[in-house]
Amino acid sequence: MSSAAISQTRLPAWLMRTLVILFLLGIWEAGSQYGFINAFTAPPPSAIFFAFIRLVEAGDITRALALTFFEAFTAASIGTIVGVAAGYFLHRSKMAGLAYTSWVAAAASAPLVLIYPLFLVIFGRNPATIIAMGALGCMPPIILKAKEGLDGVRPVLLNVGRALNLSARKQFWMIQFPAALPTIFNGIRIGLLFAIINVVGVEFLISLGGLGYMIAYLGDRFDYPAMYAGILFVIFVSVVFFLLTERLEKWLLSSR
Amino acid sequence: MNTVTTNPVLRLSNVAKTFVTPNGSVRALDPVSLDIRQGEFISIIGPSGCGKSTLMNIVGGLLDDYDGEVQVDGVPVRGCHKEIGMVFQEESTFPWRTAIDNVAFPMEATGVPREERLSRAKDLLRLVGLDGFEQRFPSELSGGMRQRIAIARTLAFKPRILLMDEPFAALDEQTRLLLGDKVLQIQQELNQTTMLITHNIAEAVQLSDRVLIMTFRPGRIKQVIDIELPRPRSSKLMGGEKFGHYVAAIWEDLREEATRGLLEMEGARSGS
Incomplete structure (x- = not known):
């Protein structure tokens, strides 16, 4: 579609998005009110909304969100430090890069969350397991993007430093790292989302609190409106995170 | 040819380079010897693939593995040198x-x-x-x-010596001319010793004291032409009779090499 066609309708993009969501919610609501959709397993949006209010008023959702946020943030921080260092190593050592990069890529596409029992044995039934799983989950994209960014620095920029006789350290910190930063940051953004997914996933599995556990618990009690409220809230939080980090990235890299 | 009265600031003695590739070795540069005086502006012009960028990378210290010697103020140098600054094509x-x-x-x-x-x-x-x-x-x-x-x-x-590897190649013709004027003005103001790699004949004449014409691979210096146009110069020179004469003389020498280069490049392409 051309941009002219879009501007002719004079509907801003956000409004078009909202309309689609409202339309789908409307079909859902009507469907379960009139019995086309089973209202027990798929409660109508209005019921979900009231359940959400209930969760907020009881304070369940804020507590769960705080814990999940703490776990995901810690996991992503650890994943970033280890992942960028590992990416640097794969970039620096040609042999290691050739040998292991495809493993990391494979790990990035594997459902790592399934090895949680192993972590449960290592770290015990406590938040450390969840944080470790989150950190592990967010590492592959961070490693791959860090390596890609460092590999992809244009040779001419490095030659500028070489012509100035820069020390290896200055060459890295003054040229190579800032040049690779947009790609590295991109990896961290993807990694953060992977961390949230893994953290919520493991919370769901091992009953230690957080949004994932809340969803599992409400489902077990057949409180489906509240369970859906929890699921939609997790989706909402992820989307907000994605958009916020996108903003942050644009702001940080506004000069390029 | 000019006789060098003062000691050269930059001296190349029998600088040569052979690249070893999986398909055998390629002689990029036959021995090149050259003296450049303080404040002199020289251009090196040649067809694509004559090894002029190789020569620049050797002088700039980005290529270590070569034969012969590069001297700055009579002292042999290997690697990048603080007296030599580089401007890149990209x-x-x-x-x-x-x-x-x-x-x-x-x-x-x-x-x-x-x-x-x-x-x-x-x-x-x-x-x-x-x-x-x-x-x-x-x-x-x-x-x-x-x-x-x-x-x-x-x-x-x-840097006392400025190396420029086709710095205007990516620019349009008018910007190139104006930027050439700028470079001339700076060079004259700072009395900067400058070595310019180019494939643009008019640019070489406009800027240089000496123009070195290189042969197609393996590159060597085929001809040295002194440009005796008054300084300070600018791109306004381009209309002059003498300017045209120099351009024609350089093209005369360059034509043969460029033709050979073109044929060989096309041959290599159709052969592969």
């Missing part, structure tokens, strides 16, 4: 730095205090005609402006 400004921070970069790397480096960078930006653009990022500037930033950045650490 866009080489740092996109994460503003214009002034780009120019200040070499001074920042060598620990010049902030105040001093910013004031010097400001002067250099004025020298290349970019005052008022200090706080702009490269992405906000045109290709010609970015190349001027790169030139100013190279001048910032006061």
